[in-house]
Amino acid sequence: MDIVQILSIIVPATLVYAAPLILTALGGVFSERSGVVNIGLEGLMIIGAFTSVLFNLFFGQELGAAAPWLSLLAAMAAGALFSLIHAAAAISFRADQTVSGVAINMLALGATLFIVKLIYGKAQTDKIPEPFYKTKIPGLGDIPVLGKIFFSDVYYTSILAIALAFISWFILFKTPFGLRIRSVGEHPMAADTMGINVYKMRYIGVMISGLFGGLGGGVYASTIALDFTHSTISGQGFIALAALVFGKWHPIGALGAALFFGFAQSLSIIGSLLPLFKDIPNVYMLMAPYILTILALTGFIGRADAPKANGVPYIKGKR
């Protein structure tokens, strides 16, 4: 087995599992850069996965190939709407952001399962009729070696996730909007005296995390899970949160970390195909992403550069 062959197994599998993590972690970047801790990412992914699956089941047949894409739009809208609960609690009512995030996670799981049971009479939906399929990207897939590794057996959604990471970086660090988002997360009072509406910016930050979290969940459901149950999203939101911290609240950092965690998740699937990993029992492979997450967070992160006002509600006029 030569290196190109090994890579053309590892890379596509990594990209599959990384895409939802990248997207969700990017959402977390926007929320936390604006100063709102968001451990509700898991719940937002659940809402996204649920919405995209239902959308696909209801409209898939009629819409055909456009169905998965439209289901992602629906997932984003649902995520953004759901994140409003967290935004209102954390920003307007100054609730404890950790508690509010936990509530989001529990509410999302409870509500979606309840609805699924109402509709299907069991805790599991049917398989979606129109999932995404891996393809060879026209043009790029024909590049020798690199094309084979990166672009010949890949989901469009993975490419989209990576592109969005760079777009997020541009928005956060090159545009006035990004400067303002970051300013309210670092020193909201300074931003306020400069005429920036702190509450508005934070609402936007949290809602972007809803868009991205919903998208992440939708991508996971439409590429990997293909149906919705209580365990469709099982910790990916928290891994995305870890990727955000590991990536030091930076979109490109989060991208790198999410790719790493995506690789860890893909190990249990592709491990049996790889020379070194073949003999390791599969249970260890399933544990790998979680253990690597802990190791990464404790061992390598060093100084964490969280936005200074992250998690601190802003009260106008307080010194």
Add this chain to the structure above:
Amino acid sequence: MEYVIEMLNIRKAFPGIVANDNINLQVKKGEIHALLGENGAGKSTLMNVLFGLYQPERGEIRVRGEKVHINSPNKANDLGIGMVHQHFMLVDTFTVAENIILGKEPKKFGRIDRKRAGQEVQDISDRYGLQIHPEAKAADISVGMQQRAEILKTLYRGADILIFDEPTAVLTPHEIKELMQIMKNLVKEGKSIILITHKLKEIMEICDRVTVIRKGKGIKTLDVRDTNQDELASLMVGREVSFKTEKRAAQPGAEVLAIDGITVKDTRGIETVRDLSLSVKAGEIVGIAGVDGNGQSELIEAVTGLRKTDSGTITLNGKQIQNLTPRKITESGIGHIPQDRHKHGLVLDFPIGENILLQSYYKKPYSALGVLHKGEMYKKARSLITEYDVRTPDEYTHARALSGGNQQKAIIGREIDRNPDLLIAAQPTRGLDVGAIEFVHKKLIEQRDAGKAVLLLSFELEEIMNLSDRIAVIFEGRIIASVNPQETTEQELGLLMAGSTQKEAGKANG
């Protein structure tokens, strides 16, 4: 005469207190107008009304003759009013230029036009002589430059009426001089300035007119030319204030503190105190004079056990105490009024009553068997609050809500009440108004007269000269001279602090 700002009959009340009661303030174009008052007199409230943060219940505001309604800082900005805040409003992780353009960014194809931003910032800074580094991170620049960045923020937004909120509180003497020059330049360029302060010297030096307010009421507006510090002080406080501290000659007794050849490293690992020796006797105040950063902080921290002493000995009443834990050291007879009362003196979000017991809460009768007796604690706190005249609504009010002077009184009460043999007072009057300064000075002298040893660290030469019975000059981590305040001048001290030998300084002086 034309006024740029007129605030007429302004009234603003908060629950339980009338912060501004029919105050008038009229500022002429192109003048530096001081707003003078003690802490808590209502200066900040009045300025927050002008800046749109508070709405007055009564009264009217006119800007350039026109009646206006200022309901937000944005509106104030639009009217050309800019505020240089006392606590700087800078985002540490942003560059200076980013901080300045925030909220009003020059754009090009949807992205921030950094070149133009840098150029515009540079242009304004050249024009007013505000030297800054636009591309440096705000966290990495000096306090003086941070303040210049704050000023630039208002100028960038086109302000021509600038409010400076106690701008010199955090500056070194050199930076204060620079700031005064900047203010003069601004006025020359046609700006008008309102200077909030309680420092009389600054008013005499730089202002044209001054409005004094006391306990929420406007007292008087005067031409600075026609007044003097004594008059201003009594107008501000409402009674005669003495600047020259009254004290008898010292009667030094036995040696209480003996520091012998100690060496201390700072946080970066650099030896900032080198082979330093110093002695303080009972019944005397020894003042440490020196330019900030010559090892003063490290010296104090070493004596109080907050920092490791690498070599040498510190002896208190004949017992070596170097490198003991802070609690052991305080219990062996040291009281410490720390330099930074917010960081090391108080737990700001604890009730003031509990702050007062921070050095003794673990002893009987305040606790027994590991359980606090809050009743006893607050009883003690109440008696100290009365004794030291700490003005607070009650003993349960959080320390954060008190004015600096009252916070300091609480700390002083806490430390003196334990009856220590040595009282260390590090910058004990930093940021306080004249009334509170007088109180602190009186307490220090009382301690001396009661036969205690007092070690005073201050960057205010006047304070050192007034209080000390002996002045030790510190330079680059060593005590390089010991002088008698009666036989020296500020000039000689200044030279010594800059590292001249005593002989040279004496010659220059003579």
